[in-house]
Amino acid sequence: MQCDYFDAGLCRSCTLMGQPYAQQLTEKEALARRLLTPFGADVHWLAPGASAERGFRAKAKMVVGRTVAAPTLGILDGAGHGVDLRHCGIIAPGILAAFPALIEAITRAGLDPYDVPSRTGELKHLIVTEAPSGALMVRFVVRSEGSVARVRAVLPWLRDVLPHVRVVTANIHPEHKAVLEGEVEHVLTEEAVLPFAVNDLELQVRPQSFVQTNTAIAAALYAQAREWVDELDPASVWDLYCGVGGFALQTASSAREVVGVEAAPDAVASAELARDARYPAESDRQRIRFIAADATAFALAATEVPELVIVNPPRRGLGNELAEWLQARGPRHVIYSSCNAESLARDLAAMPAYRLRRARVLDMFPQSTHFEVITLLERT
Template sequence: MQCSYFDAERCRSCTWMGQPYAAQVAGKEEHCRHLLGERPDLVWSSAVTSAEQGFRNKAKMVVTGSVEDPALGIVDADGVGVDLRDCGLYPEGLRSTFPVLAEFVTAAAIQPYDIVRRAGELKYLLVTQSPDGELMVRFVLRSQEAVARIRKHLPVLLGALPLLRVVSVNLQPEHKAVLEGEREIVLTAQDTLRMRLNGIDMHLRPQSFFQTNTEVAAALYRQARDWVDELAPSSVWDLYCGVGGFALHCADGSRDVTGIETSAEAVTSAETSRREADLTRLDFRVGDATAFAVGAGREPDLVIVNPPRRGIGPELSRWLEGSSVDRVIYSSCNATSLARDLAAMPSLRPRRARLLDMFPQTTHYEVVTLLERAA
């Protein structure tokens, strides 16, 4: 993939841009295998590759410039906005929203936030596209000053974007590198975006996390489901469950599945999906993954973990190492923290692994491993 923004040095976010895609995947596999070390009993499946471009289902656009001429993209090292509306990582369904949203910013007179001067209102536009092409748009604002105008002009925006289903305002009053604040104001009757993967309807609320690459996420969930179906455990915990992707894929009615997640918004999303699917042996709860495991007083047959980049950490690693859990599926977006956690769980050995290229043009990737307790 070639990118005019990268070639002109206007954006260098994609550090591997221009490298042959096969070489990118091979480099990621080599990096991951090196971190996990030589393990004769570890079987690697072929990597799941991605489309080289147009694969992102979410755009996080910094809004700069003026009301009359807003720029949607990133800011450079000097705090100057760089408009990236034609970024090739976004599919056409997302790219087509950017000029409409820029016009809306002008019509609703929402002043873009000036990082240097610490003035203005609109910090980010967050746009998510579902597998069916439906859209969620979130305005990240410094205050409620523009909310009334957004409400007033919202019918025009809904008319211009027929597939727009959810619109909200997130309030982030602080001047710091935090994408969003705690308070969300939903402006549409519909408050979840339906994300249909592998025949399963998942729901995404405004403050819920979803994997960036829809097709590769679907492959990740299929892989975990295949391993679980093969092992046939009677009980499963999905720790760091998010909106319930792993849990929903593994809950076929033959086993008890519990999902744990700190985000109440994500659990509400997961519970909506569970209720619609009428999965009576699936349970979602708000809570800390480590605290839940340590304090549960019982142990499942299999645990799925999908932690943030920092990994599961020493306490949960110690608990798993000392537990009677025989199998763990560990999905990681950071093989460095995965390797550190594996070192703390020597009895749980990786038997199968698969790299999934969730983030083409960058050094990042996902890897999923099946751990089995040594005899």
């Protein structure tokens, strides 16, 4: 893939830009094999899951820079000034098509972009998520409550020119620090949830809940987990770090007990909405539960252990306590989905009771060194 921004040195976020995609995928699988083979000499490696090279990002997190009359959407340069990336080739075409109207909305609303060097201005980020249906969620990250009325005032115009915008919010992030968003979220539309179809499941994405950025690869990831779970047919499953419930709901069945655990309350609320739509009976709500809690604390406090555990931790991995709990008390099978093969290898080294039986690289992040690897572990 060729990128004018990369070639001009304006953005180097995609560190593999310009490298043939087949080579990227080959090298990612080679790295995964090198890191993980010590934990299972007879590992069955499934064919890697390739992604589209461009237009795969269904979520764009854009820094707003420069001036209210001519705002930029992109990143900041070394001096803290906006670099415009409104034509970024890895962002989904539907989001790119919405950028001109969103830029005009910023100007119409009089939302002065935040200037990092002087610590002045109001609008910090624009976060746009596109569902497979083409519906959009747009979040304006501003510094103060006073800007909420400005966003609200421009909303009728915005929805007129972008009728597929379903959810619009104003997120309040007053602090001067490198954090994407704040805790307070004002939903300004009647709709507060973005329906997000993945395989045969419609997830319900609330503003502050996590959703995989590459929808096609997320679908392959969930389908792979479902295939393994259906083959093993456990009566009970935990999905730790469950997010909006993707793994939990994709692997649920009419008889299986499933518990999803996630620290973010917004994500748990999203998961419960998706569960209620898919399994409306009260008995199903008792059988498929979501809990807002720290995954490690939940496991350590549990008196019973399920027949299978799914873990999908952040890049840092499970951490010592949860890895030690799995080593000491974990079930026969664990499905570990990781966005960092190095932390996965570190966790496997702390769990010698498990051997790696199956693995598959899924390229969630083309043009970068990052990728997802899903593994099936078995207690020996």
